[in-house]
Amino acid sequence: xxxxxxxxxxxxxxxxxxxxxxxxxxxxxxxxxxxxxxxxxxxxxxxxxxxxxxxxxxxxxxxxxxxxxxxxxxxxxxxxxxxxxxxxxxxxxxxxxxxxxxxxxxxxxxxxxxxxxxxxxxxxxxxxxxxxxxxxxxxxxxxxxxxxxxxxxxxxxxxxxxxxxxxxxxxxxxxxxxxxxxxxxxxxxxxxxxxxxxxxxxxxxxxxxxxxxxxxxxxxxxxxxxxxxxxxxxxxxxxxxxxxxxxxxxxxxxxxxxxxxxxxxxxxxxxxxxxxxxxxxxxxxxxxxxxxxxxxxxxxxxxxxxxxxxxxxxxxxxxxxxxxxxxxxxxxxxxxxxxxxxxxxxxxxxxxxxxxxxxxxxxxxxxxxxxxxxxxxxxxxxxxxxxxxxxxxxxxxxxxxxxxxxxxxxxxxxxxxxxxxxxxxxxxxxxxxxxxxxxxxxxxxxxxxxxxxxxxxxxxxxxxxxxxxxxxxxxxxxxxxxxxxxxxxxxxxxxxxxxxxxxxxxxxxxxxxxx
Amino acid sequence: xxxxxxxxxxxxxxxxxxxxxxxxxxxxxxxxxxxxxxxxxxxxxxxxxxxxxxxxxxxxxxxxxxxxxxxxxxxxxxxxxxxxxxxxxxxxxxxxxxxxxxxxxxxxxxxxxxxxxxxxxxxxxxxxxxxxxxxxxxxxxxxxxxxxxxxxxxxxxxxxxxxxxxxxxxxxxxxxxxxxxxxxxxxxxxxxxx
Numbered sequence: 179x180x181x182x183x184x185x186x187x188x189x190x191x192x193x194x195x196x197x198x199x200x201x202x203x204x205x206x207x208x209x210x211x212x213x214x215x216x217x218x219x220x221x222x223x224x225x226x227x228x229x230x231x232x233x234x235x236x237x238x239x240x241x242x243x244x245x246x247x248x249x250x251x252x253x254x255x256x257x258x259x260x261x262x263x264x265x266x267x268x269x270x271x272x273x274x275x276x277x278x279x280x281x282x283x284x285x286x287x288x289x290x291x292x293x294x295x296x297x298x299x300x301x302x303x304x305x306x307x308x309x310x311x312x313x314x315x316x317x318x319x320x321x322x323x324x325x326x327x328x329x330x331x332x333x334x335x336x337x338x339x340x341x342x343x344x345x346x347x348x349x350x351x352x353x354x355x356x357x358x359x360x361x362x363x364x365x366x367x368x369x370x371x372x373x374x375x376x377x378x379x380x381x382x383x384x385x386x387x388x389x390x391x392x393x394x395x396x397x398x399x400x401x402x403x404x405x406x407x408x409x410x411x412x413x414x415x416x417x418x419x420x421x422x423x424x425x426x427x428x429x430x431x432x433x434x435x436x437x438x439x440x441x442x443x444x445x446x447x448x449x450x451x452x453x454x455x456x457x458x459x460x461x462x463x464x465x466x467x468x469x470x471x472x473x474x475x476x477x478x479x480x481x482x483x484x485x486x487x488x489x490x491x492x493x494x495x496x497x498x499x500x501x502x503x504x505x506x507x508x509x510x511x512x513x514x515x516x517x518x519x520x521x522x523x524x525x526x527x528x529x530x531x532x533x534x535x536x537x538x539x540x541x542x543x544x545x546x547x548x549x550x551x552x553x554x555x556x557x558x559x560x561x562x563x564x565x566x567x568x569x570x571x572x573x574x575x576x577x578x579x580x581x582x583x584x585x586x587x588x589x590x591x592x593x594x595x596x597x598x599x600x601x602x603x604x605x606x607x608x609x610x611x612x613x614x615x616x617x618x619x620x621x622x623x624x625x626x627x628x629x630x631x632x633x634x635x636x637x638x639x640x641x642x643x644x645x646x647x648x649x650x651x652x653x654x655x656x657x658x659x660x661x662x663x664x665x666x667x668x669x670x671x672x673x674x675x676x677x678x679x680x681x682x683x684x685x686x687x688x689x690x691x692x693x
Numbered sequence: 694x695x696x697x698x699x700x701x702x703x704x705x706x707x708x709x710x711x712x713x714x715x716x717x718x719x720x721x722x723x724x725x726x727x728x729x730x731x732x733x734x735x736x737x738x739x740x741x742x743x744x745x746x747x748x749x750x751x752x753x754x755x756x757x758x759x760x761x762x763x764x765x766x767x768x769x770x771x772x773x774x775x776x777x778x779x780x781x782x783x784x785x786x787x788x789x790x791x792x793x794x795x796x797x798x799x800x801x802x803x804x805x806x807x808x809x810x811x812x813x814x815x816x817x818x819x820x821x822x823x824x825x826x827x828x829x830x831x832x833x834x835x836x837x838x839x840x841x842x843x844x845x846x847x848x849x850x851x852x853x854x855x856x857x858x859x860x861x862x863x864x865x866x867x868x869x870x871x872x873x874x875x876x877x878x879x880x881x882x883x884x885x886x887x
Binding site: 523526527530531533534537538547548551552554555557558559561562564565566568569570571572573574575 | 723726727728730731734735821822825826828829832833841842845846848849851852853855856858859862863865866869870
C-alpha cells in the first residue's frame with residue numbers, strides 16, 4: 179500500500195522536484211518564523227519533525243496528491259500539521275487538506291518514518307528503490323545529537339535543532355537543506371530505527387564508507403545511511419558497548435563506522451554552520467577538520483592505530499582526504515601520537531561546546547571555554563531553581579491536592595501502559611467531576627505540543643552525539659499510541675462541543691514559559 | 694516524535710503517580726509537600742530518561758536518604774531495585790583513582806615549574822575552565838567521575854531534561870489550577886487559561 183502510494187506521489191512530484199531544492203533552502207531560513215506563529219498551539223518550534231510525525235500518524239490521509247509548493251509547504255507544513263494534529267484530536271479525524279507534504283526535502287526525507295511520500299518525492303533524485311528503504315536507514319544520519327528528549331518549549335532555542343534528521347542522510351542535498359534538516363530532527367524515531375537496522379548496517383558498514391557515494395544516491399545512499407544508522411545504533415548499543423567497539427576486535431568495523439560517523443558529524447556540523455549563517459567554504463573547512471577529528475574519535479581507544487596512521491600520514495596536507503580513517507596531521511602540526519590524541523580530544527570537547535552553545539540561550543556570541551562554561555552553569559542553576567519554584571507553586575496551587583489523574587490523562591493511557599510499569603491500580607470511577615473537560619483538553623494539547631519541540635531538539639542533539647560516541651537512546655517506540663489515545667479521549671470528551679477544543683487549543687498558554 | 698512522546702508520557706505518568714501517592718490527601722506541611730513534589734518531578738524525569746548516566750546517579754542520590762525511599766519505591770515500581778543498585782562502571786577502582794591523582798599532581802608540578810616564567814593568558818584561561826568544570830561536575834548529577842567530553846554530553850542531556858521538566862511542571866500548574874466556580878462550562882473556560 180505504501181509502495182503504490184509512493185509511486186503515485188513520486189510520479190506527481192517528480193516534476194516539481196527541481197523547485198524543491200531551492201525552496202527547501204529558503205524554507206530552511208523560514209523555519210524560525212512558523213515556530214513563532216505556532217506559539218498558540220505550542221512552540222512546536224520550527225520543527226518539521228513534528229509535522230512529519232504528525233504526517234506519519236495519519237499516513238492514509240496524507241497522501242495528498244495535491245501537492246503544495248515546497249516553500250510554503252514546508253513552513254506551512256509545520257504550522258498546519260501541528261494545527262491539523264491538534265485539531266484532529268478533538269475532531270477525531272485527520273485533516274488531510276491543510277497537511278502538506280514536505281516535498282522539498284525529498285532526498286532527505288527518505289528517513290521520515292513511514293512517510294513513503296517523502297521517499298517518493300525524493301525519487302527525482304534517488305532511484306525508486308529508495309522508497310522501500312526502511313525509515314530506519316533514513317534516519318541514520320542525521321547528526322542527531324541527543325537521545326530524543328523533548329526539552330519542552332524551546333521557543334527560540336529549538337530552531338537550530340529542529341531540523342529533520344532524515345534530511346541529513348543524503349549528501350547531495352544542498353547545504354541549506356541540510357541545515358533545515360537538522361532542524362527537523364526527530365531523534366527518537368531514528369534511534370529506534372537504528373536499532374532495527376543494526377544488523378544490516380554491520381554488513382554494509384564495511385562497504386562504502388565514502389561520502390561521495392551518497393551523492394550517487396539510491397542504494398549507496400541507502401547503504402550509507404544504513405551504515406550510519408547502524409553506527410548510531412552501534413554507538414547506541416550503549417555506551418557500554420563503546421568500549422567493546424574500541425577493542426581491536428571491532429577495529430575494521432569501527433573504522434568503517436568512524437568514517438560514517440565522520441560523515442554524519444559533517445552533516446551535523448554543516449547544519450550547524452548553516453544555522454550560524456556560515457558560508458559554504460567555511461563549512462568545507464570545518465568538514466575537513468571534522469573529518470580528521472571524527473575519524474580518530476572512533477579509534478581513539480585504539481591508540482596504536484592512531485599512532486601508526488599519524489606517522490604514515492606525515493606528509494600532512496591542507497585538505498585531508500575523506501576516505502582515510504586515520505588522523506592526518508595538519509600542516510605544521512606535530513605528528514606525535516600524544517598530540518594527535520589530544521587534538522582529537524580537544525576537538526571533541528569543542529564540538530560539544532558548540533552544541534551547548536546552541537542549547538543555552540544567549541550564548542551564540544560568547545566564545546571561549548570559560549565563559550561558555552560560566553553560562554552553562556548559570557543556566558543549569560537557573561533551571562534547577564525554576565524546578566524548585568514550580569514545585570512550590572504546585573504545592574500551593576492545589577491545597578486539596580486532589581490530582582485528578584484520571585481526568586488529566588486518558589484512562590487508556592494509564593491502563594494500557596500503566597500495567598507493566600506501575601502496580602498501582604486506578605479505579606475507573608475516579609474521574610472527578612470538578613476537572614473540567616477544558617482542563618483536560620488543555621492538558622492534553624499541551625502535552626502533545628510539549629513533546630514536539632523537545633523532541634526536535636533532542637533528536638538533533640542526539641543524532642550528533644550518538645554519531646560521536648554511540649550514546650544510546652533506549653526509549654521504546656510507541657507508535658501512535660499517544661496520539662491515538664489522545665484522539666480517543668478527545669473524541670469522548672469533546673464530541674458534543676468541538677468548538678470549545680479548537681478555541682482552547684488555539685489559545686495555548688505557553689507564552690508564559692520563560693525561555 | 695513517538696519516542697519523545699514516550700518520554701513525556703513516562704515523565705508525566707510517573708509524576709502523577711508520585712503526586713497521587715506521595716502527596717495527595719495527606720496532611721503535610723507546605724514545605725513537605727513542596728519537597729515531595731520536587732522529588733517526584735526529579736525521579737520522574739530521571740526515570741523517563743533512562744539511558745543517561747545522570748539519571749541513574751540522580752536516582753541513586755535520592756535514594757540515599759531513607760525518607761525518600763517509600764516514595765521512590767512507589768514511583769519506580771519494579772525498576773526500583775535495578776536503579777538503586779550502584780552502577781559499577783563509574784565507580785572506578787581505587788587503584789585507578791590513586792593513579793589518576795598522582796598523575797594530576799605530577800602534571801601540576803610540571804605546570805607550576807613552567808608557569809614560573811610568568812602568567813600568560815592561556816594558562817589563566819585554562820585555570821578558569823578547570824574551576825568551572827569542577828562546579829559543573831557538582832551541578833550535574835553523577836558528573837564527578839566523568840571526563841570533560843562526557844561531562845559536557847551529560848550536561849547537554851541534563852539541560853534538555855531540565856527544560857522539559859520545567860515545561861511540564863508549568864503545564865501541570867496551569868492544568869491543575871481549579872477553575873473559578875463562577876465560570877460556566879462552555880465558552881468561558883478558555884479565559885482562565887490566560
